[in-house]
Amino acid sequence: MTDTNDVFLITGASRGLGLAMARAFDLHDAALFLVARGEIVDEFKQAVRYRADLTVSPEVHDLLEAFDSFLDDRKPGNVTLINNAGTVSPIASADRSDPGEVDAAIRLNLLTPMWLTSGFIKTIEKRKLSGRVINISSGAAHSAYAGWSTYCAAKAGLDHFTRCVGIEQSDRVNPVTVVSIAPGVIDTDMQSQIRGMNKQDFPMLDKFVNLKESGALESADRVASRLVAFLDDGALKHGGIYDLRDL
Numbered sequence: 409m410t411d412t413n414d415v416f417l418i419t420g421a422s423r424g425l426g427l428a429m430a431r432a433f434d435l436h437d438a439a440l441f442l443v444a445r446g447e448i449v450d451e452f453k454q455a456v457r458y459r460a461d462l463t464v465s466p467e468v469h470d471l472l473e474a475f476d477s478f479l480d481d482r483k484p485g486n487v488t489l490i491n492n493a494g495t496v497s498p499i500a501s502a503d504r505s506d507p508g509e510v511d512a513a514i515r516l517n518l519l520t521p522m523w524l525t526s527g528f529i530k531t532i533e534k535r536k537l538s539g540r541v542i543n544i545s546s547g548a549a550h551s552a553y554a555g556w557s558t559y560c561a562a563k564a565g566l567d568h569f570t571r572c573v574g575i576e577q578s579d580r581v582n583p584v585t586v587v588s589i590a591p592g593v594i595d596t597d598m599q600s601q602i603r604g605m606n607k608q609d610f611p612m613l614d615k616f617v618n619l620k621e622s623g624a625l626e627s628a629d630r631v632a633s634r635l636v637a638f639l640d641d642g643a644l645k646h647g648g649i650y651d652l653r654d655l
């Protein structure tokens with residue numbers, strides 16, 4: 409069970425699923441290290457709210473150092489990194505996508521989670537702690553959508569990175585458990601952005617409009633509480649790829 413000795417580093421905690429997870433772990437009195445570019449609400453029992461743009465390498469470097477120092481003052485139980493910050497931009501066919509947006513999206517959705525995972529593993533090894541990495545993935549890692557080539561490629565890459573690191577960790581003396589979890593379709597700003605696109609850039613637009621209109625989107629709070637229950641269950645396999653909808 410998640411408790412007061414546990415520590416969670418959650419990226420993308422200013423809104424959407426990240427904020428909902430922070431609230432869910434706060435209910436269990438866990439210590440939180442919350443990251444986003446924008447303002448993060450000040451409502452948690454024990455939290456550091458850390459501003460960083462995770463597309464900017466020096467800011468990712470500084471974040472890892474700040475998190476390592478944050479652990480100095482504690483004797484944590486489980487320490488968990490949740491790579492949640494993400495973007496579905498650019499939504500356009502590959503030939504119409506802005507290269508700068510593609511670069512930023514790959515950094516945020518793939519490169520930074522890879523870097524944070526590797527820095528986190530070093531910290532956990534150095535401190536001889538118990539560690540987990542939860543990469544928030546998507547059904548887009550497996551399904552191909554016109555207009556989402558950057559997002560699909562990044563999430564597929566994140567899942568495969570997870571599999572590889574899972575194999576690496578499985579025979580370590582003090583392994584960090586690294587998994588990917590697709591959360592399902594959630595009623596957040598990301599879905600509003602998708603519904604705001606046009607059919608030329610995103611031919612599957614109607615499907616996502618219908619999901620909203622038919623009430624098929626999950627609330628972020630509900631997804632977060634299912635995720636907490638899944639983590640508490642403790643049955644995570646090294647390199648496991650999960651879909652919350654199947655659990």
Ligand SMILES: NC(=O)c1ccc[n+]([C@@H]2O[C@H](COP(=O)([O-])OP(=O)(O)OC[C@H]3O[C@@H](n4cnc5c(N)ncnc54)[C@H](OP(=O)(O)O)[C@@H]3O)[C@@H](O)[C@H]2O)c1
Pocket residue numbers: 419420421422423424425426443444445446447460461462463491492493494495516544545546547590591592593594595596597598599
């Ligand atoms: N919503 C869905 O239906 C759905 C479905 C499958 C998977 N997912 C995945 O679930 C995760 C959360 O999605 P969501 O729907 O909660 O998205 P969201 O509502 O758009 O929130 C995205 C979060 O990421 C942060 N973020 C964005 N760019 C950042 C940057 N450059 N540096 C630091 N933080 C940044 C945002 O904070 P700031 O803007 O303040 O920086 C925000 O907290 C993502 O990985 C997404 O791919 C979502």
